Amino acid sequence: MFANIDWTMAGAVVITGLVVVFVVLVLLWFIVELMGKILSGFGKPKNLSQPPVKAVEKDKKQLPIKSQMEIEGGITDEVVAVITAAISAIEGTGNFVLRSIRQSYSGKRSAWASAGIEQNTRLF
Amino acid sequence: MLDLFFESVNTIALESGFVNVTLGQAIMLLVSCILLYLAIAKQYEPLLLLPIAFGMLLANIPMAGLSAYDEGGLIYYLYQGVKLGIYPPIIFLGIGAMTDFGPLIANPKSFLMGAAAQLGIFLTFVGALVLGFTPEQAGSIGIIGGADGPTAIYVTSQLAKDLLGPIAVAAYSYMALVPIIQPPIMKALTTKKERAVVMEQLRPVSKLEKVIFPIFVTIIVSFVVPPAAPLVGMLMLGNLLKESGVTERLTNTAKNELINIITIFLGVSVGATATAEKFLTAQTLGIIALGLIAFGFGTAGGVLLGKLMYVVTGGKINPLIGSAGVSAVPMAARVSQKVGQEENPGNFLLMHAMGPNVSGVIGSAVAAGVLLSILK
Numbered sequence: 001m002f003a004n005i006d007w008t009m010a011g012a013v014v015i016t017g018l019v020v021v022f023v024v025l026v027l028l029w030f031i032v033e034l035m036g037k038i039l040s041g042f043g044k045p046k047n048l049s050q051p052p053v054k055a056v057e058k059d060k061k062q063l064p065i066k067s068q069m070e071i072e073g074g075i076t077d078e079v080v081a082v083i084t085a086a087i088s089a090i091e092g093t094g095n096f097v098l099r100s101i102r103q104s105y106s107g108k109r110s111a112w113a114s115a116g117i118e119q120n121t122r123l124f
Numbered sequence: 125m126l127d128l129f130f131e132s133v134n135t136i137a138l139e140s141g142f143v144n145v146t147l148g149q150a151i152m153l154l155v156s157c158i159l160l161y162l163a164i165a166k167q168y169e170p171l172l173l174l175p176i177a178f179g180m181l182l183a184n185i186p187m188a189g190l191s192a193y194d195e196g197g198l199i200y201y202l203y204q205g206v207k208l209g210i211y212p213p214i215i216f217l218g219i220g221a222m223t224d225f226g227p228l229i230a231n232p233k234s235f236l237m238g239a240a241a242q243l244g245i246f247l248t249f250v251g252a253l254v255l256g257f258t259p260e261q262a263g264s265i266g267i268i269g270g271a272d273g274p275t276a277i278y279v280t281s282q283l284a285k286d287l288l289g290p291i292a293v294a295a296y297s298y299m300a301l302v303p304i305i306q307p308p309i310m311k312a313l314t315t316k317k318e319r320a321v322v323m324e325q326l327r328p329v330s331k332l333e334k335v336i337f338p339i340f341v342t343i344i345v346s347f348v349v350p351p352a353a354p355l356v357g358m359l360m361l362g363n364l365l366k367e368s369g370v371t372e373r374l375t376n377t378a379k380n381e382l383i384n385i386i387t388i389f390l391g392v393s394v395g396a397t398a399t400a401e402k403f404l405t406a407q408t409l410g411i412i413a414l415g416l417i418a419f420g421f422g423t424a425g426g427v428l429l430g431k432l433m434y435v436v437t438g439g440k441i442n443p444l445i446g447s448a449g450v451s452a453v454p455m456a457a458r459v460s461q462k463v464g465q466e467e468n469p470g471n472f473l474l475m476h477a478m479g480p481n482v483s484g485v486i487g488s489a490v491a492a493g494v495l496l497s498i499l500k
Contacts, residue, residue: 005253005254009259010249010250010253010259012498013246013249013259013263013495013498013499014246014247014249014250016494016498017242017245017246017249017491017494017495017498018242018243018246020348020349020490020494021239021242021487021490021491021494022236022239023348024344024345024348024349024490025235025236025238025239025483025486025487025490026235026236026239027344027348028232028235028341028344028345028483028486029232029233029235029236030232031340031344032228032229032232032235032337033232035229035333035336035337035340036229036230036232036327036329036333039330039332039333040327040330092328092330
């Protein structure tokens with residue numbers, strides 16, 4: 001039952017296998033870290049330089065803009081908050097100014113029906 | 125007239141299953157029924173175990189010609205997809221379309237735990253050699269430790285076709301048993317303090333990173349280990365289809381209809397390789413014992429590296445996520461979550477454990493590539 005094993009071959013397979021698996025995955029680790037640093041590096045400098053310079057101007061301009069934010073009647077504050085949060089999540093940033101929210105009328109179809117039609121008639 | 129009638133009845137009787145059944149076939153029919161029970165009543169990986177069990181049943185019906193070896197039979201042709209290494213990469217395509225590599229990209233240190241969990245593969249390889257298996261067979265048995273069904277089937281179909289039945293049954297049964305096998309090992313190798321570690325929230329991962337990731341992983345892994353390219357390439361293609369956002373129809377098909385079709389064909393034809401002659405051997409028992417060792421050592425390897433990383437990072441990493449490097453997605457990650465929650469009810473390790481979990485899929489594909497390049 002216990003055969004004559006070629007221990008050198010067995011050792012070679014085990015060591016090569018473990019080394020290669022580790023080397024490949026460590027390599028992938030470093031590249032992913034690098035990719036993460038480069039890509040988040042692009043985002044930061046722009047954000048840092050813009051706000052201090054434009055903050056002064058924006059502060060003066062933001063007040064009139066805020067009072068001009070047009071929210072259609074019938075839309076509660078909670079809905080406004082949810083819409084703002086949704087836009088923020090999609091855009092990935094809070095750097096935007098919300099100017100108006102109004103209900104869209106697309107005939108008598110509900111939003112779900114419109115979405116279904118849009119999905120089924122989408123181009124290939 | 126009457127003689128002809130009796131002759132025909134006689135012929136039919138002589139060619140019927142009842143007259144031609146062997147003891148081995150009867151036993152295999154029983155085994156397949158037990159596996160069907162496990163799949164249906166106990167819900168052990170039913171998506172694969174049920175077709176495998178039924179394929180086993182069909183293959184052992186006397187005179188039916190439905191084993192994977194009966195040339196010209198239905199299952200013989202379906203089996204070609206296994207023999208030629210076509211089905212497992214296509215299943216990986218579907219798996220990639222369902223996988224989110226975000227947690228891994230956000231915390232790439234998880235790659236290490238995915239690598240360490242492949243320890244089970246190589247220790248089991250040695251164990252199989254000790255039990256008298258040939259190196260090719262030992263490699264196929266070892267890959268059970270990758271906890272990855274398609275990878276195990278892919279490697280076995282290239283290195284040790286004859287063992288496909290027992291290895292597939294062992295691989296999927298143990299994958300279903302992950303919630304039972306892992307926790308004792310995880311608890312034995314960690315302290316209460318280590319288990320209670322709460323990890324900091326993962327950073328958000330941008331779409332660009334998620335699109336670039338599958339592309340460069342394919343290139344790098346395939347350059348280093350070309351035999352792993354079919355598996356990793358298809359996995360990453362599926363992932364790219366999903367993350368690019370521009371191929372929604374294809375993604376939907378890959379992760380639904382396509383993977384379901386191939387799963388049915390794969391399961392039935394793999395099960396149908398388990399004829400009495402191939403399955404009822406001492407080797408099968410050896411494979412079942414070794415499979416358990418493979419899973420055990422894989423879990424231990426991942427947890428131990430997790431402990432090392434806990435020490436090196438000054439307590440920022442919870443070693444429990446290391447066991448998720450065993451690539452049974454998402455079961456192993458859920459087990460890490462559960463054991464962590466036992467220690468600290470407010471601790472949500474699931475997303476953190478998904479990092480090692482999916483890196484284990486890549487890791488076991490790399491290990492498969494290494495075994496194929498050395499042993500084929």
